[in-house]
Amino acid sequence: LKNVRLETGFDYDADEVIHTKTDLFTVEIEDGKILKISPNSPNAKAIDAKGFLMLPPFRDMHIHLDKTYYGLPWQAHLKKNRSVKDMIAYEQEIIPKLLKTSTARTEKLIALLQSYGTNFARSHVNIDPTSGLNSLKNLQAAIENKKKGFNAELVAFPQHGIYYTKSEALMKEAAKMDIDFIGGLDPTTIDGGIEKHMDFVVQLALDHGKGIDIHLHEAGESGIKTIEYLIDKVNENPALKGKTYVSHAFALRYLDKNKTEEMAEKLGSAKIGIASTIPLSGTPMPLPALYKHGVEVLAGNDCIVDHWSTFGSGNILQKANLAAQIYGYRTEFDLSRILKLATGNILPLDDKGNQQWPKAGDKANFVLIDASCSAEAVSRISSVKSLINNGNIVF
Incomplete structure (x- = not known):
């Protein structure tokens, strides 16, 4: 060139x-x-x-390539789907139909990401009794078809809970397949407690040499306790350092300054990263504190016009722009630094x-x-x- x-x-x-x-x-x-x-x-x-x-090139580090309406007729979010458990029930209805075209729709979604400069994604993929292992197999087929211009790492994601819908056996099967991370989901809200859920995730990752990337939407005390429990587990098992992530981690948004600094320092010391969509609503994520303590911060679009969210453009550079606006990064230097959200640092x-x-x-x-x-x-x-x-x- x-x-x-x-x-x-x-x-x-x-x-x-x-x-x-x-x-x-x-x-x-x-x-x-x-x-x-x-x-x-x-x-x-x-x-x-x-x-x-x-x-x-740009990297979308939290996305659900297996679940999208992209490529189908327009459909906005339904008001009845308010809680995560509401969404689980809704997915149990629609997944059998969506699976029929999921490989083709995923390929269209990958093409959308590529059009915005993304050549790599970390995709969470449903592992649940409704999908079985079919969401994973269909996603792997799409990635194989697009491999000349796109690569991905996959998170086996118990979207319907590990115990709430009896997904343990499926998660163990998925861990033997070509995936990179073991996922989790709101242990207290969905599965009724932190320890049993997180112990399963951690042990499965250790048994198969995988990383960990859990969804944690819980914003209160249970969210912080889950993060602290994971920090302790990673410190007990140093092999997980540098390959463990908390996605969303909304609980970090609502702490006082001292607790924010404490949590950021603990995350940095344990080498646990945060994957964020850079949410607009409510109190901002404490990115400056996380960066200060050396926490790896990744960004993702999460949902691209699906049943969880009507939004999601597929443009990860837009997330860097959003962060610049939220945190006041206006200077030449600061703007040049926050590009790292789009490029995977x-x-x-x-x-x-x-x-x-x-x-x-x-x-x-x-x-x-x-x-x-x-x-x-x-x-x-x-x-x-x-x-x-x-x-x-x-x-």
Whole structure:
């Protein structure tokens, strides 16, 4: 590729970053990897990147690829479905019908994500008595069909509870299949207690060498106690450090400052990450405190026009923009840093402005975007002009 725009450093006024420096380069790709990055050769016989900015590809780290109305006629959320248990009952009605077309709809949803520059997702997939293992099998088929331009890691997710609908045996079967994480769901609200639910999740992950990623919507004391219980379990089993996550973790939104700092420090020490949709309603998630204590924060769209939520655009860069607005990230430096929510914590420049991505030898995974720099891309939710995955031109 020629005429590829890459970030090269920061310009300063005193100690404030006021501008991101860029230049044009030629990028050679071979066997799915970046072979060489050299000064631009505008007359070279190469694909013309037209001065678009190269950024790391986007990663949607909390999504349900197996459950979507995308590809079907429009349907908004139904008022009757208020609680998680309401939704479980509704899923038991509709899943048999949805399963008939789930592979094709998942492929359409993956194509939507790709159009916004996403080449990787962590997808939760229903493991429940209604779906059996069919949601997982259908999802795996869709991912296989799209593997040239898209990759995923999968969470075996007991959406209908582990004990509420007797899903233990199915979860054990799923753990033997090609999945990466063991999931969980609101232990107190759905299964009536923390210990039995969480002990099952932790032991299943340990037995099969998997990570953990649990859904935790519970916002009160039970939510905090569940997080604390998981922290203790991870500290008892260091093999789980760096591969354990709490999705949503809404309970962290309603703590006083001291308790927030305490929980963030404990999560950071245990190397437990948080996957968030960056919720708009209510008190914001304490992202600044989590970052301060070194907690890995991931972002995801969660639902894309499904029975859980009418919303969800598929654009993960939009989540970085949303975070910037919520937390007041308006400067060149802050906007450039929050891009990490969209890229899975990969940034072109480090905090001092040293170039750290891309490098020769890296996988040829990137987007070309119509922006002058990362900060502008986040601020304007700039349009993605091309997605490259392992050297393959997706579009």
